[in-house]
Amino acid sequence: MATYLQLWQKALQIEISYLKKYGSTRYRLTHGYAINERAPYIYYFNTASTTTSIPIGSKVTLWWGERKIAGRVLSSEGKSMMVELEQYIGAVLSELMLQYDPWELLDELINRLQDIRSSKKKRARIQKMLEPTMVPLHPIEKIKTNVHELVLRSKYNPITFVWGPPGTGKTYTLARVIANKYLKGKKVLVLSQSNQAVDVLMLEIMRFVDKQNKLQVGELLRYGSQVSEILQDTPLTIDFLLKKNHPELSKQREEIRNERHLLKKDLGGSFSTRDSETLLEIEKKLAQVLDKIRAKETTFVKDAEVIGTTLAKAATDPSIYEKEYDLVIIDEVSMAYIPQVAFAVSLGKKSIVCGDFKQLPPIAHANHPLVNEWLKEDVFHKSGVVEGLKEGALHPHLFLLSEQRRMHPDISAFTNQFVYFGMVKDYKSMYTVREPIANRAPFPTMASILLDTSHMGEYCMRSTSGSRFNLLQVLLSFQVIHELYVGGSKNIGYTTPYRAQAELMDTLLQDLYNQQLQNGEILSATVHKFQGSEREVMVFDTVDSFPESRPSMLLTGKESERLINVAVTRTKGKFVHLANRNYIKQKVYRDKTIRKLVEFQESTNQLITSGQIGTWIKNQHEEVTWMHAKKLEKLMSDVRSAKSEILVSLPEGKVLSDEWNRLLQGSSVKLIFRQEEKQPPFPFVMVDNKILWLGVPYEAAIGTLPPYISVRVHSERLCTYFLSQL
Numbered sequence: 001m002a003t004y005l006q007l008w009q010k011a012l013q014i015e016i017s018y019l020k021k022y023g024s025t026r027y028r029l030t031h032g033y034a035i036n037e038r039a040p041y042i043y044y045f046n047t048a049s050t051t052t053s054i055p056i057g058s059k060v061t062l063w064w065g066e067r068k069i070a071g072r073v074l075s076s077e078g079k080s081m082m083v084e085l086e087q088y089i090g091a092v093l094s095e096l097m098l099q100y101d102p103w104e105l106l107d108e109l110i111n112r113l114q115d116i117r118s119s120k121k122k123r124a125r126i127q128k129m130l131e132p133t134m135v136p137l138h139p140i141e142k143i144k145t146n147v148h149e150l151v152l153r154s155k156y157n158p159i160t161f162v163w164g165p166p167g168t169g170k171t172y173t174l175a176r177v178i179a180n181k182y183l184k185g186k187k188v189l190v191l192s193q194s195n196q197a198v199d200v201l202m203l204e205i206m207r208f209v210d211k212q213n214k215l216q217v218g219e220l221l222r223y224g225s226q227v228s229e230i231l232q233d234t235p236l237t238i239d240f241l242l243k244k245n246h247p248e249l250s251k252q253r254e255e256i257r258n259e260r261h262l263l264k265k266d267l268g269g270s271f272s273t274r275d276s277e278t279l280l281e282i283e284k285k286l287a288q289v290l291d292k293i294r295a296k297e298t299t300f301v302k303d304a305e306v307i308g309t310t311l312a313k314a315a316t317d318p319s320i321y322e323k324e325y326d327l328v329i330i331d332e333v334s335m336a337y338i339p340q341v342a343f344a345v346s347l348g349k350k351s352i353v354c355g356d357f358k359q360l361p362p363i364a365h366a367n368h369p370l371v372n373e374w375l376k377e378d379v380f381h382k383s384g385v386v387e388g389l390k391e392g393a394l395h396p397h398l399f400l401l402s403e404q405r406r407m408h409p410d411i412s413a414f415t416n417q418f419v420y421f422g423m424v425k426d427y428k429s430m431y432t433v434r435e436p437i438a439n440r441a442p443f444p445t446m447a448s449i450l451l452d453t454s455h456m457g458e459y460c461m462r463s464t465s466g467s468r469f470n471l472l473q474v475l476l477s478f479q480v481i482h483e484l485y486v487g488g489s490k491n492i493g494y495t496t497p498y499r500a501q502a503e504l505m506d507t508l509l510q511d512l513y514n515q516q517l518q519n520g521e522i523l524s525a526t527v528h529k530f531q532g533s534e535r536e537v538m539v540f541d542t543v544d545s546f547p548e549s550r551p552s553m554l555l556t557g558k559e560s561e562r563l564i565n566v567a568v569t570r571t572k573g574k575f576v577h578l579a580n581r582n583y584i585k586q587k588v589y590r591d592k593t594i595r596k597l598v599e600f601q602e603s604t605n606q607l608i609t610s611g612q613i614g615t616w617i618k619n620q621h622e623e624v625t626w627m628h629a630k631k632l633e634k635l636m637s638d639v640r641s642a643k644s645e646i647l648v649s650l651p652e653g654k655v656l657s658d659e660w661n662r663l664l665q666g667s668s669v670k671l672i673f674r675q676e677e678k679q680p681p682f683p684f685v686m687v688d689n690k691i692l693w694l695g696v697p698y699e700a701a702i703g704t705l706p707p708y709i710s711v712r713v714h715s716e717r718l719c720t721y722f723l724s725q726l
Helices: 001-020 101-114 120-129 146-156 170-183 195-211 238-245 247-268 271-302 311-316 337-347 370-373 379-383 409-418 432-440 471-486 497-514 514-518 560-569 581-586 595-603 610-616 633-641 658-665 716-724
Strands: 026-034 041-048 057-065 067-079 080-085 090-100 159-163 188-192 221-222 306-310 325-331 347-357 398-400 448-452 460-462 468-470 494-495 522-525 535-541 569-580 624-628 645-649 671-673 684-685 691-694 709-714
Touching: 001 101, 001 337, 057 080, 067 271, 090 460, 101 120, 101 311, 101 337, 120 337, 120 347, 120 379, 120 610, 146 170, 146 347, 146 398, 159 170, 159 195, 159 379, 170 188, 170 195, 170 306, 170 325, 170 347, 188 195, 188 311, 188 514, 195 221, 195 306, 195 325, 221 238, 221 448, 238 247, 238 271, 247 271, 247 468, 306 471, 311 337, 325 337, 337 347, 337 379, 370 468, 409 432, 409 448, 409 514, 409 560, 409 595, 432 569, 448 595, 468 471, 471 494, 471 497, 471 535, 471 569, 471 624, 471 645, 471 709, 494 497, 497 514, 497 522, 497 716, 514 522, 535 560, 560 595, 569 581, 569 595, 633 658, 633 684, 633 691, 633 709, 691 716
Parallel strands: 159 347, 159 398, 188 306, 188 325, 221 306, 325 347, 448 569, 494 522, 494 535, 535 569, 645 671
Antiparallel strands: 026 041, 026 090, 041 080, 057 067, 057 090, 067 080, 460 468, 624 709, 645 684, 684 691, 691 709
């Protein structure tokens, strides 16, 4: 056992060294300015590419072009941030990348593993997790239901592995097992990698216990600062207990936070050094109040019987890791490092390890044998409990939840057959329950759709960071989202394997669908970020297409089955898959999951070809208009109305026709013909950096067949982002 602990510590140290040297997580920052030009060099950013929640005091690195500048976060809230840099880099900054990696959390985990080395009891618990060869002791003859079986397993066996495929009632089952233990006076620790998973599970526990009229305020506690809206005003949170038991502290904190928020609004429109100094003073005041609140939190944790928090919080907070629990439940373990799961198991007399090893594995960045073995693999595989599944045999300590109640059967049919060995079945009423969603436009009556982009042109490109994006498919996806929204769907997800494509869609939605994006009706993210979520409707954009010589490893590599499984299983009633069918069939082997998905959808009459585009686009968005590429009247109007410049780009080796030369000469503004070493593989026209015409001139397009389609997009944000990637 000591050898395992040493190997884990070494693997974590290698990962830390990699993160320190190269970094991994980057945020795009815009609209930054220097608050003062002398040391300390403090910069304020009032717009970030995504909401950040980086702890105050964290070390960060800013990249400005090729320049690398070290810094420290002074204030971070929502989409605004204040950073102290080690050097002055100018008064106004238009675009930077911020790099942040919380490697300190891995350092804390190394310390916890060191503690375990001196505890024979904790080492024995971990040994049983890694080598679950003991005979199961739970009485099989007494089992009545899934919940009852798991209650019995967790009572008689030191560890139980729960395999919970999407929609099989994992939250429902775990919540009732935890409630059962709580009502019997047992102490339970509920852990997960993500805040969202902890929140959902704790809410389900509270609702069940409350229905039994057995809820005692303070005995169920959601511990941690990143608590979602679904728990607001519930008696589970520290905030609730603080208001109830220490109202003066709660009020003081809110007043300071409001003062900070108002000041940041002022800072967003000014360059006041005085305001920035006041903000720093406010941060100091808030820190003092938070110190007092932390002392109260410790008491709340001590009094709680069921505590829900993240694995990271558990490893860094002594009020959690210095206690012992009757039962530890770790959810979503497929995303957790094996050393994290081992640490969690060491805290409990009994443990339930729950997740789905057919979903995405943990993410580690260093390329080293120890990292690959212990930080990039899940605990199900390393413990050996998955052996025998292809033959239909379940390990004695692996408990399968086998009835899915999330997806329309036309969607789940693929994953049930090709991912879950036919071991997962649909609940009997799923057709009836999900049919109303499937019946909405577009593609009414269809629950699963393959929207084929074959023969529409070559649009796949790489961003400046190397991530892939596809302008045509992002615009088609936007049109699908628009049709869905107009058709009555208000719970829509868009996902893609590639960060650049997700950012492109997010940019477009922020410009044209911002209200729906802000209120959560539409969610856009990479597949990795979607794990653990669900939506009524999902749009899955695979991006890969010509002229790329082959799909990336995201779609065809070792973990591609897991990624595609996550993408498909997020949805309830409608799944729209955008892919270039011709490209997938030419470039991908038959045994790859993405090829299987395309061929399955094709064979089950779920295909919508590019030639059918006119049959499903019913609602043109005023800023995104689709038309036949030979119809140039609107383009001519844009050319005549141009105020500053017209940019024309053609694929390498293509030239403008005489007709197009005459059309463009009709404008009095600056005419720019883009001729760079790496030209986009498709033709486009951009007017005043605000209006983008894609697919024209159609004669210059490569790989197209009738009907020739063009699209006009009026979005300054999209144009700016697109140009920044060329």
